[in-house]
Amino acid sequence: MTINTYQVHNVLRAYGRQLSTGKRLARQTAKETPAPADKITISTEARKKSVVDKVTSDIIDRIYHEGPNETLEKEVFKELEDEFGNPLSIGRKGTEMVFRAIGKRLGEDIQDLSQEDSDRLKARLEEITRDKVQQNMLQ
Template sequence: MLANTADVRIMLRTYGKQLSNAKRLARFRRALRLSEAQDVVDISRQARRRELVERIAREIMENLIVNGAENPVVEDILDRLEAETGWPVLLEYPLDGGDLRILRRSEDAPESLGPEEAAQLMRRLWEITLAKVDETML
């Protein structure tokens, strides 16, 4: 089978371009290694860690805290929140499947919080959870 000379030229030109790009990338990598590449690596590690901390904190808030799981991390987070607020906090989803309700436990009956107070409490719960996860991660 004979190859068309135009096809061979196109193939060789394509390989030549790929070889030039590979050499250019290798020079760039060498220059990057010699420069302050360590800073870039540290920033990306910190960003990945922050993303992982946020993902774990979200899981804790969505699953463990609201479900009342008996977990030392969850207990510590809720203890910190209760120490800051000065009253026991109750988080629950209504049986009808509505949004999360934040209640203040009292001796008579649990009291529902207003929307502004509930938003502040959830923000603070998020901050405490992030701090706790960040403390406990290696």
């Protein structure tokens, strides 16, 4: 049996077409198939921290926009006032939270605190709130 060169060329050409078609199909199916979602596992401590941070942020936001109305908000704000030594109120300067010190004589003396003092009080308010939220989660 004799095999001609044109028959060998036809077989090689057909094989080449199958290879290129297979590569195209593989690329196309790879694009169509969504990549498996990465699975992220979070430790229980990280989840607790995330929940505490979220609750703390919500409480601070409520205090900023509405004032201390709920029991926990009042506790936190009272502790901040006790540490500061004077009653406080919260105001806004643009988008920033600004604290005002209220004099002890029926609110006659209201004084805006400096931005540094307000930032320090805000940081302390966040710390106190975070501590209270953590304590309430353990109970």
